[in-house]
Amino acid sequence: MTGKKIDNSKNASGKSASVKHDVPQSTGGAAQTEYANYPDYTSYPEFADPIARPRYTGLATFLRAPYTTDLSDVDIGIVGVPFDGGVTNRPGSRHGPREVRNQSSLLRLHNQATGVSPHSLCRVADIGDAWVPSPFELEASHACIEEYFQRINAAGVIPLAIGGDHSISLPILRALTDDVPLAMVHIDAHCDTGDDYMGSKFHHGAPFRRAVEEGLLDPKRVIQIGIRGSVNDLDVWKFSHDSGMRVIYMEDLHKRGVEDVLAEVHRVVADYPCYISFDIDSLDPVYAPGTGTPEIGGLSTLQAQLLLRGLAGLNTVGADLVEVAPPFDHAGLTAMAGANLMFELLCVLALNQAAKSQLVAPTTE
Numbered sequence: 001m002t003g004k005k006i007d008n009s010k011n012a013s014g015k016s017a018s019v020k021h022d023v024p025q026s027t028g029g030a031a032q033t034e035y036a037n038y039p040d041y042t043s044y045p046e047f048a049d050p051i052a053r054p055r056y057t058g059l060a061t062f063l064r065a066p067y068t069t070d071l072s073d074v075d076i077g078i079v080g081v082p083f084d085g086g087v088t089n090r091p092g093s094r095h096g097p098r099e100v101r102n103q104s105s106l107l108r109l110h111n112q113a114t115g116v117s118p119h120s121l122c123r124v125a126d127i128g129d130a131w132v133p134s135p136f137e138l139e140a141s142h143a144c145i146e147e148y149f150q151r152i153n154a155a156g157v158i159p160l161a162i163g164g165d166h167s168i169s170l171p172i173l174r175a176l177t178d179d180v181p182l183a184m185v186h187i188d189a190h191c192d193t194g195d196d197y198m199g200s201k202f203h204h205g206a207p208f209r210r211a212v213e214e215g216l217l218d219p220k221r222v223i224q225i226g227i228r229g230s231v232n233d234l235d236v237w238k239f240s241h242d243s244g245m246r247v248i249y250m251e252d253l254h255k256r257g258v259e260d261v262l263a264e265v266h267r268v269v270a271d272y273p274c275y276i277s278f279d280i281d282s283l284d285p286v287y288a289p290g291t292g293t294p295e296i297g298g299l300s301t302l303q304a305q306l307l308l309r310g311l312a313g314l315n316t317v318g319a320d321l322v323e324v325a326p327p328f329d330h331a332g333l334t335a336m337a338g339a340n341l342m343f344e345l346l347c348v349l350a351l352n353q354a355a356k357s358q359l360v361a362p363t364t365e
Ligand SMILES: [Mn+2]
Pocket: 166, 188, 189, 190, 192, 204, 279
């Protein structure tokens, strides 16, 4: 898959791709003189022009996109979900959104490999965090997350969520699924279709079992990629297999290669409305040590980039990237990988959204 013939001069709404974010005027004096030649210094010019100011300055929004709470002016909303009350072992991904925001200031405007310029195709904004007012109550927190994403969905905004542990995908799916169960591309070291654990049905090892039981996912349109690691029960992912999900173990991906697996992704998902869920623990711990349940023998960052780029042409309705746990990270490696893969997700969401608006041709081949 390669992006080609992309008209970046328009976006999915046909309107300007720029979402302005006003900041207070300078109080004058030296600062005013210093910035006198800036044509637009009351907004954040780095969004439109990444070299207008150094990328390490300013507020660390996702990908330096403008922050807004006005969803009427947004096509794709990048949203943090700082909640990790569903982890079964090492916590910390509640700190994920903030660190991914920080590392994402490294990213630039254009995807060199595919030619996609997501900020030009769609109006992209950082729309803040899903507010979780009672983080010690798992199901109440999920209800709050669901309500937040219902507002996003009602506004016609495509969400790109940054977790948070993987339990957050369940309330997001509850908010996004209408009458028809969704298809899903799920990249992870674990199927996350486990059963109850220590008295809870809603931990981060079970969201997709619950989603099938609740009629949110069509298991025959679900493909899970990168599965591996030691288990306590060889039948731990029995639900995935019995329900008809396609499970691509890491060893299968290694043998078959990314392109062959992507062809199967497109066969399984076809043109059904599709959610993408990317767990950072799908990456090998050499690339992503900062996560709760690392498993060796995982994806390289390049394999993950190629997999995500290959999702162009799908009928995507949203995506998440979860389980970045900064307390276990080293030198920001995991958050940096997460930020780069968030950019790949944004590119594919923007391209697919623009294709739906018939601004660009779908790029599957
Ligand atoms: Mn997971």
